Amino acid sequence: MSYGTTLDGTRWVFPDLKSLMACASPARSGDELAGIAADSAIERVAAQMALADLPLKVFLAEELIDYETDEVTRLIVDSHDAVAFAPVSHLTVGEFREFLLDSETSAVDLAGLAPGLTPEMAAAVSKLCRIQDLVAVAAKTQVTTGFRNTLGLPGRLSTRLQPNHPTDDSRGIAASLIDGILHGAGDAVIGVNPATDRLEDYIRIVTLLDDIRLTLGAPIQSCCLGHVTTAIEAINRGAPVDLVFQSIAGSEKANRGFGVDLKVLDEAYAAGLALKRGTIGANVMYFETGQGSALSADAHFGVDQQTMEARAYAVARRYRPLLVNTVVGFIGPEYLFNGKEIIRAGLEDHFCGKLLGLPMGCDVCYTNHAEADQDDMDTLLTVLSAAGVTFVIVVPGADDVMLNYQSLAYHDVGFIRRTLKKPGAPEFDAWLRQSGFDSAPGAARPITDAALAPALRYLEGLSA
Amino acid sequence: MTGDDDTPARQPLAPVSGLSGLRRFTPARIALGRPGAALPTKDALTFMHDHARARDAVHVPLDFDALAADLAALGLASVRVASAARDRTEYLRRPDLGRKLAPESRSRLEVLAAERLATPADIIVVAADGLSSLAVAENGPPLIARLMPLFREAGRSLGPIVLVAEGRVAIGDEIGEVLKARIVIMLVGERPGLSAADSLGAYVTYAPHVGRSDAERNCISNIRAAGLPVADAATDICALVDAALNHELTGVALNSALTAAKLIGGS
Numbered sequence: 001m002s003y004g005t006t007l008d009g010t011r012w013v014f015p016d017l018k019s020l021m022a023c024a025s026p027a028r029s030g031d032e033l034a035g036i037a038a039d040s041a042i043e044r045v046a047a048q049m050a051l052a053d054l055p056l057k058v059f060l061a062e063e064l065i066d067y068e069t070d071e072v073t074r075l076i077v078d079s080h081d082a083v084a085f086a087p088v089s090h091l092t093v094g095e096f097r098e099f100l101l102d103s104e105t106s107a108v109d110l111a112g113l114a115p116g117l118t119p120e121m122a123a124a125v126s127k128l129c130r131i132q133d134l135v136a137v138a139a140k141t142q143v144t145t146g147f148r149n150t151l152g153l154p155g156r157l158s159t160r161l162q163p164n165h166p167t168d169d170s171r172g173i174a175a176s177l178i179d180g181i182l183h184g185a186g187d188a189v190i191g192v193n194p195a196t197d198r199l200e201d202y203i204r205i206v207t208l209l210d211d212i213r214l215t216l217g218a219p220i221q222s223c224c225l226g227h228v229t230t231a232i233e234a235i236n237r238g239a240p241v242d243l244v245f246q247s248i249a250g251s252e253k254a255n256r257g258f259g260v261d262l263k264v265l266d267e268a269y270a271a272g273l274a275l276k277r278g279t280i281g282a283n284v285m286y287f288e289t290g291q292g293s294a295l296s297a298d299a300h301f302g303v304d305q306q307t308m309e310a311r312a313y314a315v316a317r318r319y320r321p322l323l324v325n326t327v328v329g330f331i332g333p334e335y336l337f338n339g340k341e342i343i344r345a346g347l348e349d350h351f352c353g354k355l356l357g358l359p360m361g362c363d364v365c366y367t368n369h370a371e372a373d374q375d376d377m378d379t380l381l382t383v384l385s386a387a388g389v390t391f392v393i394v395v396p397g398a399d400d401v402m403l404n405y406q407s408l409a410y411h412d413v414g415f416i417r418r419t420l421k422k423p424g425a426p427e428f429d430a431w432l433r434q435s436g437f438d439s440a441p442g443a444a445r446p447i448t449d450a451a452l453a454p455a456l457r458y459l460e461g462l463s464a
Numbered sequence: 465m466t467g468d469d470d471t472p473a474r475q476p477l478a479p480v481s482g483l484s485g486l487r488r489f490t491p492a493r494i495a496l497g498r499p500g501a502a503l504p505t506k507d508a509l510t511f512m513h514d515h516a517r518a519r520d521a522v523h524v525p526l527d528f529d530a531l532a533a534d535l536a537a538l539g540l541a542s543v544r545v546a547s548a549a550r551d552r553t554e555y556l557r558r559p560d561l562g563r564k565l566a567p568e569s570r571s572r573l574e575v576l577a578a579e580r581l582a583t584p585a586d587i588i589v590v591a592a593d594g595l596s597s598l599a600v601a602e603n604g605p606p607l608i609a610r611l612m613p614l615f616r617e618a619g620r621s622l623g624p625i626v627l628v629a630e631g632r633v634a635i636g637d638e639i640g641e642v643l644k645a646r647i648v649i650m651l652v653g654e655r656p657g658l659s660a661a662d663s664l665g666a667y668v669t670y671a672p673h674v675g676r677s678d679a680e681r682n683c684i685s686n687i688r689a690a691g692l693p694v695a696d697a698a699t700d701i702c703a704l705v706d707a708a709l710n711h712e713l714t715g716v717a718l719n720s721a722l723t724a725a726k727l728i729g730g731s
Contacts, residue, residue, distance in 0.1 A: 029557050165490055172490035179486060179494035333556045368518035368656050369556055369595050374511070397493025397503070397511065404657030406515070409493075414501025459489075 001062060005050040012046035018064045020054075021120070022304040023047035024127045026344060030292045030305040030335035037304075052094030052128055056085075059120045065301045065311075071252045071262055076118050076314045085116030093124045100125065100137045100355075107142040114317075114357030119250070119310035122352040126306070131344065131383065134351040138387040141354040145322045146281020147221040147242065149187055149427035151390055152359050157422035158391040159413055160323070160361070161186030164402035168195045170208050174459040176396050177212060181455075183410035184417065184437065187428035188323055188361065188391035189243060189286060191223040195402055202226045203239040208462075210240040215454045216435070219427040221278070221322070223286050228260055228268040235271045243286040243322060244272040250311030253299035262315070269319045280427075283322035288363070289313070290327040291345050292335025305335060306345065310352040317357055323391060324353055325361035328380075330405055333369055339376030342366060346380050350389055361391035365407040374398060374406065381408060385420045392416075491659060511658070517598075518656035523552060526597035526653075528627055534605035538612065541624040543576060545569035545639070547592075549630040562632035564674075565639070573642045576624070584644035585623035587615060587705065588672075589651065592631030596653030596661060603664040603687055603694060604651055610698035611649075618706065633667050633678070640672025647705055647714075648672040654685060662688045666697060668704045670714040680715035682708070 003020045004013040014020035022036035024047035031037035038044035060080065067073045082089075087109070088096055099105055126134065144152040151158050163176030173192055180186055190213070192205050202224050209222035223243035224231075231244045246265065247258050255261055272284035294300040294308040303311075309326065316324045326349035329342040336342045346362050353360030364380045366372035381392060398409035416422050423429050483495040493511075497504040503511070528544055535542045546569050549555035549562045565573070577584075589611070591604045608625065615622055626639050633650055640648030647670055654663040664687040669676055682704050687697040708714045711721045 033558060033560075163492070165492070169489065172492070175486040175489040176492045176494055179483065182483070334559050337557060368515070368658070368661075369522045373515065395492070396490075397496060397507065399493050399511070399514075399658045401490070401492045401657070401659055404655065404659075406658065409503070411496070411498065411501055411503055414498065418501050459486075 003050050003054065005046050005053070007042065007046045007049065012043060012050070014047060014050065017058065017062045018301075018303045020047055020051055021064070021124060021127070021307050022302070024051045024124075025304045025306055026127065028291075028305070028335070028341045028345065029333060029337040030295055033334050034295050034300060034302070034305070036302055048128055051124055052092060052097075054093050054124070056088060056091055056093060056096055056121055059118050059124065064120060064303050064307065065251055069252070072250060072255070072311055072315060075262065075318065076311065079314075079318070080118060081115035083116070084113055088113065088116070093121075094128060096121070096125050097128050097133065101133060105140070107140055110141045110355065111143075111357065114355065117355060119314045119352065119356060120307060122355045123307040123310040126348045126351050129351070131347055134347040135383060135387040138351045138354045141388070143354060143357060143359045143390065145283040145359045147278040147283055147322050148219045148280060149425040150280065151188060151322065151425055153426065154388075155422065156424060156426075157385055157389060157416050157420070158188035158424050159185045159416070160188045160325075160391055160393045161190045162193070162393050162395045162400065162407070163190065164193050164395065164400055166195060166402050168192075168201050168205060170204065170462045171459055173205065173208060174212060174455075174462060177209070178455050178459065179396060180394065180410050181216065181218075181437065183394075183413045184424065184432055185394045185410050185413045186220055187425040189221050189223050191225055191245070191286070193225045193403060197226050197230055199230055199233055202230045203234050203237065206234065206239050206241055210242070212455060212458060215458045218431050225288070228264060232268050232271050235275065240277070241272065241275060242277055243284055244268045245286045245288070247288050247293070248312050248315045249289065249293045249297065249299070250308035250315070251294055251299045251301065254294040254297045254308070255315070257297035257299060262318070265315070265319065281322070283320055283359075285319040285321040286323045287316045287321055288325055288327050289316070289349070290331045291349065292331040295335065296331065306348055309349055310356070313353050313356045313358055322359065323361055324358045325363050325391070325393065326350070326353070327363040327365065329366035329370060329372060330363060332367055333371065336370070338371035339366070339373070339379070342370065342372055343376060343380045343383070347383060347387060350384060350387055359390045361393070362389055363393040363407055365393070365405055367405045377406070377408060381412060381416075382420065385416065385422060514658040517661045518658060521596040521598040521653070521656040521661040524597055525552075526593040526600055526629070528629065531591070531601065531604065531627060535608065535625055538605065538609050540608065540612070542627050543572070543624050544627045544629070545572060546629040547631045547635055552630070555630040559632060562630055563634040565635060570638070570642060573626070573639060577643050581623055581643060583621075584646070586620040586645070586709070587647045587649060588623045588626060588640055588643050588645035589649045590626040590628060590631075590636045590639050591651045592628035592635065592653070594631065594633075594652035594665070595655040596663065598656075599653035599662045599664040599688065600651065602662050607651065607664065607666075607687060607694040607697055610694050611701060614698060614702040618702065620705070633665075633681075634676070636667065636669060637672045637676045638674050640669065641674055645672060646670070647708055649701060649705070660686070660688060660691065663691060664688060666701050668701065668708060668714055670708045670712065680717070682714050682718060
């Protein structure tokens with residue numbers, strides 16, 4: 001079925017739903033690389049006008065990727081909740097934008113709606129939103145999750161402490177971890193990207209993180225971001241695995257590129273749940289996503305990268321994750337060219353994730369071959385905070401020495417607490433205060449001997 | 465959130481800078497000071513300096529005249545070609561164009577193959593700017609200088625060094641195919657990080673042809689003074705070339721073959 005609109009006497013026709021979606025997408029390098037972007041600004045706005053007039057129901061009738069050959073499409077279609085969808089089933093995409101922005105539409109309404117929305121509906125409406133709309137709607141949503149602390153409560157902003165080391169050296173990881181705690185980072189998760197995917201390193205890293213947690217007595221959770229199959233094997237061997245991590249994408253083929261399918265994710269989820277390590281909640285999964293991952297795996301099927309990203313959230317929500325974040329500027333300038341594209345994409349991803357009911361965070365980041373710098377990251381962090389982002393990632397001095405890219409800095413936790421006035425998870429903040437690590441609204445400047453000494457002694461006892 | 469009287473009395477241990485002893489465990493930027501919530505001016509400027517170096521590595525064009533002169537000084541002929549990406553912006557936006565030769569460059573290599581390489585060379589070494597011109601300028605000639613005597617000793621024939629502007633790894637496949645090389649060694653500037661803007665990567669591909677996947681090549685990365693020194697890299701590359709010619713393959717399959725050989729040898 002084709003779609004079109006007449007603009008200034010010119011008839012614009014889009015041969016199918018995916019080309020309409022691609023042409024309606026705000027400009028970005030990845031869609032241009034894929035050869036699916038609008039050819040002109042006028043064509044883009046014509047597509048946006050045609051999309052605005054499209055009934056939401058069309059997304060239930062026309063699949064962007066074939067149901068028979070793609071398990072992510074089957075997941076989206078088969079898990080759609082028609083009752084939850086009913087309040088908006090009569091709306092067009094343009095009317096849906098106004099419904100979301102309406103002051104009468106509450107957090108409760110949005111939470112109830114989430115199971116009735118497909119990723120394609122969320123992506124479609126985001127294409128009609130300015131940044132202010134993306135912020136205003138996301139700020140109304142509330143998604144709360146828990147493991148050893150509570151994440152996503154209104155007015156709070158948590159952080160993942162990312163103490164990576166180029167060779168996974170235990171003392172190097174521990175040193176970065178302790179420095180991050182001194183900044184008050186880590187309530188979302190202490191998460192290490194391992195340099196290798198070897199089982200013995202995975203087990204060593206989760207054991208290290210758990211030992212430090214117990215030494216500190218902190219209400220936090222940890223994660224080694226190895227492959228799910230490694231996590232399953234580590235769990236089988238009795239390793240202290242808090243969160244099970246996996247990178248995911250929006251098509252079956254793209255997920256196969258990551259070495260996973262729904263079956264293995266189901267298995268990993270069951271293994272994580274069975275450990276019952278969460279004390280106040282049972283959200284045990286952690287996912288990362290990012291625009292461009294499907295295209296880079298040649299697994300996008302002509303669908304624009306932002307819609308592919310939203311489809312990954314359908315995979316994520318099946319597993320009631322504790323945390324999900326887009327690694328927005330990590331994938332490279334061929335997908336998001338500059339600070340402007342990265343900032344917009346980060347806010348789109350957060351908006352779509354929250355609409356679909358996910359505890360959405362963001363790795364506010366860029367690589368050195370993108371036209372971006374730390375100024376862009378400051379802007380994205382500040383706007384994401386206004387949008388109510390669940391968590392952001394922080395690394396020492398904004399420089400990840402293992403993955404060779406720039407994210408936010410430990411120091412930004414102080415900015416979040418003092419200037420943006422967002423405290424962290426309540427249990428974590430209480431622990432910081434009780435332990436003598438200062439907390440919100442100031443950064444953890446004064447440190448007491450008693451609080452830090454055990455962790456330092458632990459570090460001194462580690463071998464390289 | 466602050467100042468509740470129930471918390472234990474705070475006894476400042478030391479300012480955060482007193483934790484600088486932790487720095488010996490990691491190259492990460494830890495134990496930095498904190499005016500308010502921000503970085504000290506000195507550390508903020510250090511970060512900007514490192515970022516500037518990385519940006520320049522990506523954007524300052526490789527001086528191909530100087531590179532060719534360096535190679536000529538080693539007694540090596542070189543030939544200059546370009547990828548289909550016309551400039552740096554197109555190179556960054558269109559990875560596909562950086563993986564194939566511009567038509568006139570392909571023609572030049574075809575003429576070269578017909579006129580001067582009647583007997584194809586065993587090895588073609590290609591040097592491309594990639595994402596760090598700095599890496600190629602600094603590490604390319606010294607690495608090639610180390611490789612030459614090793615190849616001569618092993619009795620390998622070598623074609624002219626091919627220098628590529630706006631090139632990515634896979635362009636070596638097309639170059640190797642046109643020049644009918646048994647092995648192509650692709651030297652390319654790696655994506656710069658803040659701590660290292662001068663890392664060179666070396667990719668070894670057996671029987672190069674258009675369409676080879678990354679799984680069909682072997683990579684030696686982080687070649688730079690403070691990483692893998694050129695002398696060690698040259699030894700590693702030669703060992704890879706020997707193994708590749710011996711097993712007639714590269715990549716994951718070569719790794720498997722070598723592992724299997726080791727197992728058999730050890731039993």
